[in-house]
Amino acid sequence: MDKKSTNTVWHQAIITRDDREKLHQHKSVILWFTGLSGAGKSSLAHALEEHLYHLGISTFVLDGDNVRHGLCGDLGFSDADRVENIRRIGELAKLMVEAGVIALTAFISPFQTDRLVARKLVPEGDFLEIYCRCPLEVCEQRDVKGMYKKARAGQIPFFTGIGSAYEPPEQPELIVDTDQQSLTESVQAVIELLRQRGVLSA
C-alpha cells in the first residue's frame, strides 16, 4: 500500500480536448443549425450525422427530442426561458466539443444575441453557423408537426415566424436553401464547409 496517498495531493492527470481529437482522429466543432420551424434543421443534422458516422466521425445531435424533456425540462417558452434554453445548449455543445465530439445543434434559435453567446463559448473558428433558409410560406405549408396551424389559431402565442420574430444570421458560415436544395445537396454543402475548415481532410 502506498502510504504517501494519505497525505499528498494526488497527481492530477488531465486529458485534454486535443488528446481526444487525436483519439478520434478528427477536429471537434459545433455545427449550429438555425432557421424556422420546419426549415429542415433536424433532418439535415441527422442526415449529416449519418454521413459523418460512415466516415468514422464521432458526432452528437442535440435537438428538441433529447434536450427539451431532459436537461431543459424545467424551462418553458417565456423570453427568459428561451434565452436560458439556448445558453444551456451552447454550454452542452461546448462540453461535447471538449469531449472530442462534433456537436450538431438543431434549434430554431431565433435571436442573434443568443447565438452570439453560444458562438463565444468556443475558440474562434470552432462554431459554424448554418442557416437553414426557407420561406415562411413553405415551412407553413409543410407544417410537419402541425405547429403553424396551432400558432395561426392562437394556441401558441409566441411561435417563431407568426407571433415572434426570426432574426436571420448576418454572417453565417453557410446558408442552405432547403426549399431549393435536396437533402443530399445540403449534406454535401456542409461536408464541403468541413473540408474547407480542416475538420475533415480534403
Next chain:
Amino acid sequence: MDKKSTNTVWHQAIITRDDREKLHQHKSVILWFTGLSGAGKSSLAHALEEHLYHLGISTFVLDGDNVRHGLCGDLGFSDADRVENIRRIGELAKLMVEAGVIALTAFISPFQTDRLVARKLVPEGDFLEIYCRCPLEVCEQRDVKGMYKKARAGQIPFFTGIGSAYEPPEQPELIVDTDQQSLTESVQAVIELLRQRGVLSA
C-alpha cells in the same frame, strides 16, 4: 436539383447510441463518483480517464471546473440549486453516454435521492456509483482547497460534513477507501469493475 425535397418530409436518419458504441469499440456508462470534499473524487476520475485514454477509450470528466462556471453557472448552493445542479449533471452524463462516451462525474452529490434520480436516467447497469470513502478528519486534514477551514470559521454555511449531511451510498457498485488505497490501486479497482461489467474486455 431534387425537387422532391420541397414537399416531402426529409428522411430521418438516426444514428443511435449502439452505433456510437460500435464506432468507439466500447460500451458507454456513467461512472458516478461520490464522497466528501477532499476524498479524491476528481483526482481518481482524472487518473482513471488517463488510464482509459491509453486504452483508446472515449471519456469525459464532469466536475466543478467545467460545470459550475458553465452549464450550472446560474446556480448557487441553496438546497433547491444543489438538487438542480445534480439533476443537470445527470442529464448531461446521460447525453454523453448516448454520444458513446464514458462519463465520469466527480461531485460531492451528498444526497441519496439526487443520486437515485441520476441513476434512473439511464438503463439499469449503465450507472456505476463509486463511493470515494474517506473519514471526515482525513479530508479536513488534507483540506486541499482550504474549504474546511472556511467552513469551520462559519464562512461556508452548508458545507458538506460540517453544516450539512453526507449520505453514504447504501449499495454503491464500488467503494474505494482513499485514505488506505493508493491512487494506482483505486484506478485498478475501477478498471476491474469495468471488466466485470463488460465495459472493458476481460
